[in-house]
Amino acid sequence: MSPRAQTWLVPAAVLAAFLGIWEFAADQGWLRPIQFPPPSRLADSFIDLATRGFPQGITLWTHAGITIARILAGHILAVMLAIPLGILIGSYPLLDRATSPLVAFCRSIATLSLLPLALVWFGTGEASKIFLIGYGCFWVMLSATIGAVKLVDPVLIRAARTMDTPQAEIFRRVILPAAAPRLMSGARVALGVGFMVIVGAEMIGTIRGLGSLIMEARTFYRTDITMVGMLCIGAFGLAITTAMAKLEAWLIPWQARVEGQPK
Amino acid sequence: MIEISKLSKVFANDSGAPVLGEVDLSIAPNEFVVLLGRSGCGKTTLLNLIAGLETPSGGELRVNGKKVTGPGAGKGMVFQQGALFPWLTAKANIAFAAINRGMKKDAADALALELLALVGLAAAADKYPFELSGGMQQRVAIARALALDPEILLMDEPFGALDEITRNEMQDELLRVWAQRRKTVVFVTHSIWEDLILADRVLVMAPRPGRFVLERRIDLPRPRRRSDPTLVALYDEIWSHLHGGQV
Ligand SMILES: Nc1ncnc2c1ncn2[C@@H]1O[C@H](COP(=O)(O)OP(=O)(O)O)[C@@H](O)[C@H]1O
Numbered sequence: 209m210s211p212r213a214q215t216w217l218v219p220a221a222v223l224a225a226f227l228g229i230w231e232f233a234a235d236q237g238w239l240r241p242i243q244f245p246p247p248s249r250l251a252d253s254f255i256d257l258a259t260r261g262f263p264q265g266i267t268l269w270t271h272a273g274i275t276i277a278r279i280l281a282g283h284i285l286a287v288m289l290a291i292p293l294g295i296l297i298g299s300y301p302l303l304d305r306a307t308s309p310l311v312a313f314c315r316s317i318a319t320l321s322l323l324p325l326a327l328v329w330f331g332t333g334e335a336s337k338i339f340l341i342g343y344g345c346f347w348v349m350l351s352a353t354i355g356a357v358k359l360v361d362p363v364l365i366r367a368a369r370t371m372d373t374p375q376a377e378i379f380r381r382v383i384l385p386a387a388a389p390r391l392m393s394g395a396r397v398a399l400g401v402g403f404m405v406i407v408g409a410e411m412i413g414t415i416r417g418l419g420s421l422i423m424e425a426r427t428f429y430r431t432d433i434t435m436v437g438m439l440c441i442g443a444f445g446l447a448i449t450t451a452m453a454k455l456e457a458w459l460i461p462w463q464a465r466v467e468g469q470p471k
Numbered sequence: 472m473i474e475i476s477k478l479s480k481v482f483a484n485d486s487g488a489p490v491l492g493e494v495d496l497s498i499a500p501n502e503f504v505v506l507l508g509r510s511g512c513g514k515t516t517l518l519n520l521i522a523g524l525e526t527p528s529g530g531e532l533r534v535n536g537k538k539v540t541g542p543g544a545g546k547g548m549v550f551q552q553g554a555l556f557p558w559l560t561a562k563a564n565i566a567f568a569a570i571n572r573g574m575k576k577d578a579a580d581a582l583a584l585e586l587l588a589l590v591g592l593a594a595a596a597d598k599y600p601f602e603l604s605g606g607m608q609q610r611v612a613i614a615r616a617l618a619l620d621p622e623i624l625l626m627d628e629p630f631g632a633l634d635e636i637t638r639n640e641m642q643d644e645l646l647r648v649w650a651q652r653r654k655t656v657v658f659v660t661h662s663i664w665e666d667l668i669l670a671d672r673v674l675v676m677a678p679r680p681g682r683f684v685l686e687r688r689i690d691l692p693r694p695r696r697r698s699d700p701t702l703v704a705l706y707d708e709i710w711s712h713l714h715g716g717q718v
């Protein structure tokens with residue numbers, strides 16, 4: 209077997225075995241369907257959700273589209289705010305020392321504990337959801353940016369200074385690209401946070417989105433729908449993270465070798 | 472013209488004798504001066520002070536009669552590890568400096584290509600630093616430092632990380648470039664042969680406080696041969712200063 213085939217086949221075989229055992233256990237009555245609906249039941253629900261939809265005929269695709277749009281909106285806003293702010297904080301040790309307790313503090317507040325406040329501040333509409341996702345992503349991205357900037361090789365900045373580079377240009381043309389590889393991985397981690405926050409953010413004030421699908425299913429004791437929704441979130445999270453890694457390799461062609469690994 | 476008088480440097484977070492004592496030094500236009508000394512004797516610190524990357528703790532530092540207040544302004548620098556921007560091609564690394572001077576991109580690219588040709592790397596214009604050998608990277612770094620057409624070229628152990636054969640080639644290369652574009656060069660090294668091959672004047676440094684303990688002019692024409700008896704004699708003299716009890 210080629211190593212390439214192995215990387216795919218082995219996890220696939222493990223997954224198939226896992227599903228097989230699960231199905232068998234459910235079939236034998238060892239697992240209660242309400243707690244652990246068997247994979248065959250999940251497949252049926254998936255088709256049902258994809259074609260007829262739930263609740264009120266909202267299909268899985270509509271839910272997923274709305275959820276992804278919310279996550280991306282919150283994530284992109286957070287990243288766009290965090291990068292310039294993080295570059296500034298990371299570049300000035302005094303500013304970094306002054307703000308680091310605040311950053312650690314805000315980062316530690318569980319995002320969903322802000323849900324009641326978000327509802328008061330932004331109402332039950334889209335804004336509160338995007339705020340919650342953005343909040344979760346922002347602090348992660350901000351710490352990642354500050355860290356990335358502090359790790360920029362100071363000799364690059366010195367080199368730029370000997371070439372008459374104005375400070376604003378040093379931020380844009382030296383620190384930003386030098387920090388780019390770590391910014392990209394920070395953005396990936398932040399996106400993961402977005403996916404973790406989404407179910408909570410969609411709990412109130414909407415029946416659209418994978419998060420609300422999951423909550424709505426709970427009311428009807430539809431464990432199968434909850435699981436399909438969970439699996440969808442996981443699958444989209446995986447897909448987007450993979451796409452970001454590809455984008456990263458394309459945007460930062462020098463990175464692979466800089467870290468000392470062949471491409 | 473670089474004039475240094477009673478220049479000293481003490482780092483805030485550093486206890487003990489000053490990194491640089493009160494040193495005096497005057498460097499003529501187009502002179503090739505080499506600072507030699509073992510690790511930690513303050514060579515980089517002195518070079519950074521001249522570059523304007525560090526501020527003096529005391530004394531005076533003037534270039535062409537004007538007090539040095541910051542980097543840039545006619546002082547190009549080549550760092551030990553090249554310090555090329557890894558995200559830019561060789562050409563773009565060199566054009567970076569020219570663009571800062573307000574040059575249009577086309578003109579900056581043309582200048583970059585001209586300088587790459589000067590250092591013998593015309594074919595590598597579109598390669599990224601990671602695609603270049605250490606010696607090639609240093610050539611790009613030299614070309615980049617020349618892009619602003621500085622009057623003064625500061626070089627901090629630029630060939631220190633290269634193997635000996637490449638290092639010798641680079642020394643020839645540097646002398647060739649220097650012959651074409653006369654500059655005042657302040658070159659730091661810890662290799663005795665390197666300074667004998669390159670320098671108009673050698674200054675041997677000793678640590679804590681960083682100071683000059685030996686100064687020698689070398690008036691031999693270039694290229695020089697290592698077997699030259701004058702150089703051999705100088706080698707021994709410098710060696711004993713670096714190594715013996717006279718420091
Ligand atoms: N930023 C700094 N802060 C504190 N000490 C420093 C700093 N830079 C250099 N030194 C100290 O100054 C001395 C001379 O350093 P340096 O100029 O780099 O020497 P060289 O280049 O000759 O090896 C060393 O003892 C070093 O530890």
Ligand SMILES: [Mg+2]
Nearest residue numbers: 514515516627
């Ligand atoms: Mg040094």
